[in-house]
Structure formats: C-alpha cells, structure tokens
Amino acid sequence: MKELTKAEEEIMQVLWDLDAAFVKDIIDQLPEPKPAYNTVSTIVRILQQKGFVGHEIQGRFHKYHPLITKEAYTKSLMKGFVKRYFSGSYRQMVSFFTQEDKLSLNELEQLLKELKDKNP
Structure with a gap:
C-alpha cells in the first residue's frame, strides 16, 4: 500500500471520521487557514487514483468515502516503518x-x- 503525503493523510483522517463527505464537508472539518476548494478536490482525486477513496454521484456533486480503513492503513504504515528502520x-x-x-x-x-x- 502506498504511503500518504501529509495533505492526503489529513483528508483521509476527515473521511475516516465522517465515513462519507462532499468536498465542502471535508473543508469544514479542516483547521484554519482552510485550503481552497480546488486544492481539496485535487487531493481527493489523487486519493481516488491511489485507490484510497471511492465516490458516488449525488446530483451535481461527488460524495467521497474511504475504501481503506484507518486500521488497515495504520497496519501497513507501521509494517513499512518497522521494516525500514528496524530490519523488520x-x-x-x-x-x-x-x-x-x-x-x-x-x-x-x-x-x-x-x-x-x-x-x-
């Protein structure tokens, strides 16, 4: 599993907390200063390409949801960390x-x- 950037992880934390959200909902949960709508939208699309996020269309908008649980990501991240820094x-x-x-x-x-x- 690929490792997330800091910005991607921040978005995933919101999606894991909310289970599903529109870009506007994600922005509402982020700390000040709030990123631009287009910035968050781009990050969410990158997360989709990486296989972390799926969506369903509701009207004119996409509602995004995590495809990978926080636990699965944490487990993968920790395994990689232990492998890289502590010889497994x-x-x-x-x-x-x-x-x-x-x-x-x-x-x-x-x-x-x-x-x-x-x-x-």
Whole structure:
C-alpha cells in the first residue's frame, strides 16, 4: 500500500471520521487557514487514483468515502516503518523506544498487559 503525503493523510483522517463527505464537508472539518476548494478536490482525486477513496454521484456533486480503513492503513504504515528502520524486528523497535523514551518497568509491564488482553 502506498504511503500518504501529509495533505492526503489529513483528508483521509476527515473521511475516516465522517465515513462519507462532499468536498465542502471535508473543508469544514479542516483547521484554519482552510485550503481552497480546488486544492481539496485535487487531493481527493489523487486519493481516488491511489485507490484510497471511492465516490458516488449525488446530483451535481461527488460524495467521497474511504475504501481503506484507518486500521488497515495504520497496519501497513507501521509494517513499512518497522521494516525500514528496524530490519523488520518489532523487538528492536520496542527496545529502541524503551531506551529512547526511558519507559519505566511499570510502564512496560502495563503495555505488555494491554497487548495480552487484546491478543489472548
């Protein structure tokens, strides 16, 4: 799966939150300063070409919806990140962040507990 640019990811975050939206609705959800209508429309069309977004026609307008879930994108992004920076080793990644962020033993144990609860 292709990685999104910052602008594309910002648009996808809105679509994931709203499930479906017109360009105007997307703009309404973006922070100030609001991008131009044509800018957002162009980004949405690029997302369509990349296979992230689909649309249905409603009157004169297109209503856009995500074709890929946020979870699927996050999983793909994280796999690529671990592969590129940690030779595909999640153990190396956790070790790096444990040392870098100075995680306490208690925090690490809590993280392990949460992971075990999610994956019995």
